[in-house]
Structures are given as structure tokens and as C-alpha cells.
Amino acid sequence: MFNDATTQEIETVMQEAWKAFHVYRKLSLRQRAGFMRAIAKEIEALGDVLLNTAGEETNLPEARLRNERARTLFQLTSYADACERGDWLEASIDTAIPDRNPPKPDIRKMLVPLGPVVVFGAANFPFAYSTAGGDTACAFAAGCPVIVKAHPAHAQTSELVAGAINKAAIACYMPKGIFSHVHGVSFEVGKVLIEHPCTKAVGFTGSFSGGKQLFDWANQRKEPIPVFAEMSSINPVFLLPEKMKVSAMETAKMYAASITLGVGQFCTNPGLIIGIDNEHLQKFISALGDELTRTAPGTMLNPGIFKNYVEKRANALSQEAVVTLAVSETKPALNQGTPTLASTSAATFINNPILHQEVFGPYSIVIRCKDMQEMITVAEHIEGQLTVTLMATDNDILNLDELVEAVKNICGRFILNSVPTGVEVCQSMQHGGPFPATTDSRFTSVGADGFKRFARPMAFQNWSNALLPDELKDENPLKIRRTVNNIPQSPDQPVHPGKSSEGV
């Protein structure tokens, strides 16, 4: 339907983005925020056409798409607020001490944008992690132009959203090149985008193989650039003994819903459940299996994702010593993913890397441990994850410190007595985790801290007040939070020159 962008087209797009960068980076936080709010309004103005198009392309139900659109608008507007508030700039001022030996210079620091950011959207979130999704919103807030490579699975939806962004760009007098939208079914398009010297950072949400490939290309450039790829997570859930004694049934119900939510097509889907092999775990497994047996298959995003689910699930189930515990009783229609529960022993899991891989869909495997020591060993053998969940009483936690500490080591978000699905958009969210969950655990793709993926600190030394950017001027005209001589200030506090910290 859409032609792949040619190398020449990408060259033009990137040159324009580079030019736009030098204009856009100088715009005020308020102007950036205004642009982001205008994008939200334009997306809203697309109305049901957008929902219908996305529904046709992704098979996602309307209610889900309405929620996802609301989330996307909230991302844009709440990140706009955060952008304008300016806390994320990490502005810091050290005032001069001229009479120190040697004299201490005046040094002031703030974050500045990296440059054009290439965004690869996700198949499973046509709005929230795609064209005008979190990565794009973070890049705009940070002061970077954005080049989106439309996901081929929802290219028409992406076109509509791109149109809304372009409309907002014109209405807000943004420079040409602030946003570009290219199509590409071939991996070549992504490669050319990443290898272009004007590309300064990359955001990606998708498969491990896709994200790792982009990461490798970016690091093989003459000038390596940062890639934040959110790739792969099976979101382990540890069922602790006392909790299971009192809440096996309730937990099973909760997890049946979480495993099958959105036909299991979430990066936070709980694909691994670890328990102590006893009567309570049996009760949990039996109840969870019953629930999944009764849950009807659902249509998956597209035939490719369905095929992938069928193959990965079959591969997992065919591994030695893996037992299929439950399969939905309803016969699936075309491209429908069937809820499935498997089980195996801790020893089998630890020794078979295939069982550590994500099976993207309504699938989970229960790992039976002989005792707590074996559960800790399992935790120590799990790769990096977006989330880990404990189902535990307070006593479980207090008694099992070793497990808690082992788990802290492998996850970005640590959940207690809840489900991993559902990623709240807020400042305290961490959506990122040790490799292979993401390519850099030090960043998040959800929440305003996500801006920092696309910005770097720059220090100004010995500049006169009048020549400094507004963010760093004594009088703090933007009223942003700053640290002055190591002390965090309230936004209405100006700097008193001459008052400085000690130093050698």
C-alpha cells in the first residue's frame, strides 16, 4: 500500500531533520509543550476514523483502542506539562569563588537535546508506543526532531497520526523537518535510518531480534549512538508459600485475566509463574487452568504475530519435561490465539534457554520448585526483565530476604500482590530493565524521565548572566527547579551571586 522510503528520500528527510534541530532546540519549553498539546488535539480531532482504521489494521477492539488513544493523549499532555515544568533539565549552578586558590569558576549545567531521533513503533500499540507515542513525545519534549518509521502492521493508522502531527507542526509554526514519517517493510529502511550521520538517537519497542539488530547497527557506526530498545520480557511472578496458603484461588483468577488480557499481547504479560510444589500450588494451577480452559481465544494483531505465537508456543510445549496443563476449550477462528498453560520443573527450566524466551500471546508456564532454595536459584537464572511480581504476605517478604534481593537484581519494576499488565504513565514509573528487557537499564520509556534518553548535560563555564540561557540565569526567569551550590532550590529562588559551596 505504501512504498518503502528510498535511500534518497531518507537522505532528504534526515537533512531536513538536522536543519530543524537547530531551530527547534532553541524554542522555549513553553513552545515545545504547546506543540505537544496541539498534537494531542489534532489526534483527538481525527475522531472515529482513527479508531476504525486502527481497528481494521490491528484487530484490537474499540474499547481498547479508545483507552489507548486516551493514554496517548495523556502522555502528550502530561509530558508537555513536565517539559514546561523543567525539572527534567536537572539545572545546576555552582557560583564562582574568585578568592579561592585557584579561583573557582562559575559553572552551570543543564540538559540539551541530542539531535534527530528515529522512532520505531510497536505492533501491539498503534497509538501509545507508535507514531505519536511515548518515544515521540519524549523526543519532542527533550528538543529533538523525530523521524518515525511506520510499523507496516498499521501503516494507515500511522499515516493518520502523522497527518495530525504535521497539522500541529504547521499550526505551531514549527520548522520544516521537525517531524517526518517514512514507510518501510524492508529492514533496509531501518538500517539506512540508523546509519545516517544526522541520526543521534533511536527509540524502539518490539521484538528482541529487531531491537538487538538496531542496537548493533547503532554501535557499529563511526559515531555510535544510543538506542533505547524495549525488547523482551516474560515478567516472572513468584508465588510465595504463605500467600499461596491463603490466596491460591484469588491469585489464579487474577492471573487468568492478566495472561489473557488483550490476547496476551503486552510486553508486561506474565509468561512465567514460579511456585513451591505443594498442595496450594496444585490448587492454584488447577484454578488457573480451569479459567484458561474457559477463556475463549482472541484474534491476534495480525497473521504474522499469530503465526509467531503458534510456533513459539508449539516449540515451548514440545520441550522435554514440559507438560501442557490447560488449553482453551473453544476452537479458535482464523488468527486467534489460544490461551495455554504449561508447567515444568525448576531444573528443566534452569537448563533450557528456550523456556526463558518470550512467547508473545496468551501463554504462561508454571515452574515447580522443590523448596525456597530452588526458587532462589530460579531467580538467579532469570535474565533481565521489565517487571517481576511477588505474590506474598508481609511474612513471606520478611522471611525471604534472599529471594527479594535476587529479584531486585533482574527487574525494572517490582510489583507486590498485583499483576504486571497495566503500565501507569507517571513520574515514578520505570518501564525498562536489565538486558534483554531493554538495551540500557538506566533509562525508561514511560514517564517524563524518558526525556533523558534523548538529552545530555552541557556545562557553561564563566559565562556572564546576560549571555546564559534563561534556564541558568541568576534570576531564574522560567521559575524551574534548580540546584544551587549543591542545594536544591524552590522555583522562585534566584541565585545570590557570591554565595557558594566549599571546594578545593
Added chain:
Amino acid sequence: MFNDATTQEIETVMQEAWKAFHVYRKLSLRQRAGFMRAIAKEIEALGDVLLNTAGEETNLPEARLRNERARTLFQLTSYADACERGDWLEASIDTAIPDRNPPKPDIRKMLVPLGPVVVFGAANFPFAYSTAGGDTACAFAAGCPVIVKAHPAHAQTSELVAGAINKAAIACYMPKGIFSHVHGVSFEVGKVLIEHPCTKAVGFTGSFSGGKQLFDWANQRKEPIPVFAEMSSINPVFLLPEKMKVSAMETAKMYAASITLGVGQFCTNPGLIIGIDNEHLQKFISALGDELTRTAPGTMLNPGIFKNYVEKRANALSQEAVVTLAVSETKPALNQGTPTLASTSAATFINNPILHQEVFGPYSIVIRCKDMQEMITVAEHIEGQLTVTLMATDNDILNLDELVEAVKNICGRFILNSVPTGVEVCQSMQHGGPFPATTDSRFTSVGADGFKRFARPMAFQNWSNALLPDELKDENPLKIRRTVNNIPQSPDQPVHPGKSSEGV
């Protein structure tokens, strides 16, 4: 003198570091800070033996070594203060909104340590960027064990400092494995350290070829890990027209001192000076040349660095259309680096990548531009730098916005009317810059923000107050700065549960 560590020795060291990590990460900020302060005391207690040993190994004069030791102690103690203050944890709390649809969970986030950090010290800073230098101090503050590979050029100095760290570790009841010290002349030792699965981050200060090699090894691991390598910078200085009209002589004196400071062996040495070719620049060049002619050569750190200087300088001077303007008149003794000034045209510089490379030593090249437009073109063709300096009047700055913006794009620290040598240790310092200055421009190796290279955010969702780490408890027992529902709080403010921000 010292044997290279064997693969088996490294295996033992890394296993011990891994075990120590699980103990050390749980220690309080106060305990970490106490350990760092104890290291400073133990280093001080080494007294003149340390200075004498370092002097013998590096040829650095005693006064410089005294200053560098003071700087190293200040790093350890000021980072200890920053560690304890806890601002760097970026603690953030979003309280629950149970009656929202869907309910908003309680989410709280803070930085946690990555794991064992391998540190490669610098040849030119036996104390401040070596065994107990900035990288080691940052890693300890962040909660990470450290494995130092001693620089072969000052291995005995490194041994002494390592002994001080080990003494402090014992006195502070630190876990075995909190610090290890290995020797390695062969690059194999570095490779084995970086490829070990228990290594979770790397700090490096040194050459481009060394840093880039570590970066590549780290990215080729099954689990890639972050490397902060500070590698290469020629620290361009732009001489703007009005400033040259009034201060050519003064600027020349200032820069003669900066170019030859420490025999030019600083990563912030001004190796590139760009001016408009006119009578004022001639005056500057002539005065700078005179100063360098009169400056005596100095003994370099070691024969390898001297040899490298001679070769790189000869190579630069032999390039077509490069003129040697001035060479120190004093005949150099063994291993002494000769102050040297070269010059060429902007066109030659732009087209010859050899002239963009660092010549580590008392060398600088003046680039003559026809006009401001050509100066801007030069700025656009310069790779990433730790620092860029403008020698400029206010008018110069206000008139030459395009140059200022081009420069902002290539540097980590932007200096006005001063010299790049001298890196202040303070919160607002940025010692890092776009590639190839460092491997990740989003971080710094000087200042307490350097901790963030070795830490990652982790979110706790739905945890009860009693089970949360102290840093995130409602009552804020550690009295650290936190953001609550998007609003930065003062350290004595507890959280009022139930008071939350809006969300969808």
C-alpha cells in the same frame, strides 16, 4: 614487576565482587559514605611514600602530585557527602488513587546499583582518575563493588592506593570482594574483565583506541553492558574578532600557559585554535609562538607517551599545507616533550582528518579562517569534544549566534574567556561530551552526577510502607530530596498518603 592476572584469578575476583555486591548494595548511604571517607584518610596516611612512588613512576612534579592527591581526597569526601545527601537517587513517589477507574497504584522509584564495575585508570592522573579516582568513588557511592585494572605506567602507585582501599574496607567491615586490584600489561586482561558475566559496567579514561576497544567488547557480549570511556578531545578554542582586537596579547599568554601546563598531558589541553586570518590573529600567533619558543620542554609521563607525542606531532606537521610556527628553543632532554605550534588554513583542516586527531602533549594548531562563515563551517566539521572555548566579547556572542549554536552541538563544557585546562570538581561540572570525546554524552565522569553511570531506576509498585526501602517510605526517615506526585519536596516533608496527582 607485577604479573598479569590470569583468567582463573579474574574468575575468582569477579565471583567475589558478585557476592560482595549483594551485601554492599544493601548498606545504607551513610555506610557507603563512611567507607569512602575512610579511603580518603588511608590514602592521606600513606604520606610522602605515595607521592615519591608516583613521582618516580610518572615523572610528575611533587607540587602537581600534591594537588592531585588533594583533588582525589576531595572527590572521595565530596562524593561521600553527595552519596549521603541522596539527591542522586532521584527518589520519586506517586501515591495511589484507589477510586480512579482503573485504580492508580502506588508507585515509587529510586536508583539502584548496576553491579560490579571495572575501572581502567588513566596514565596521566595516577590518583584522580586512577585506582581510587573519580570512577571508583562514583561506583562505591552508587553501591557497586569495584575491580581496578592498575595502569602499567604506575602499577606500584596503584598498589599503594589499593592497599589503602583494602585497609579502609577492613576497618569499615566491608564485604570481601568490595574492591579488587589486578595487574595487566596485556590487553587480554582487560578483555577477560570486560567479558566476565559478573561485570555490569565499565569506567575508562585514556586513548581513543583503548576506549573504543573496550566499548566494542562490551557491546559484543551476550549481555551488553554500559561503558563510559573518556577518550579523545582536542578542545577547540574559537578566537572571535572583537575580542582579538582588544585582547590578542593577553589571550596568547593565557594559552601558552594552558598548552604547556603539565607538558600538555591533559584531556582538556587546547589542541586546536580557530581564528579569522587578520592582523589581530597574526599578533596573537606571533605572541603565542614567542611564548612557546621560550617555554622549556618538560619530561613526559613515560617513554611510551613521549614516543607517541613525537610521532603524532611529526605526522601532523608533515601534512600538506601545515606550517610549523614555533618550536621551543631549548633542546629537549630524554623523554621531554617540546612545545610546538603549527598552523594551517580552514580548508586544509576541514579536509584532513589527521589534523582532527589528538596530539597528546604540548602542541596546538591554529586554523586560519577567511571569514566568520568559514569559522562556522570549521565548527560544523569538528567531532565531539569535552570542551569548546570562545574568546569573545559580549558583542561577539550576540552577533555570532550561528557559531554559538554550532558549538553547543559538539561539546560537553562550553567555556567563555578562559582556558579548558582545570576541571572543577562540583555538581555542575560536565566532563563528558559527544563521541569521540566519550562513548556516551549523557553522562559525566566528574561530579556526583557521575554516580548515575553505575545505577538504574527501579520502581516499587503496590508495596506497603513497612516493606519499602527507607529511601521510599512515607515518613522519609533518611530525609532525602524526593518528588511526590510530580512536586519536588524538601527533605523534611513526609508523604501524605491519599494526596495524589491527577491521571487517566
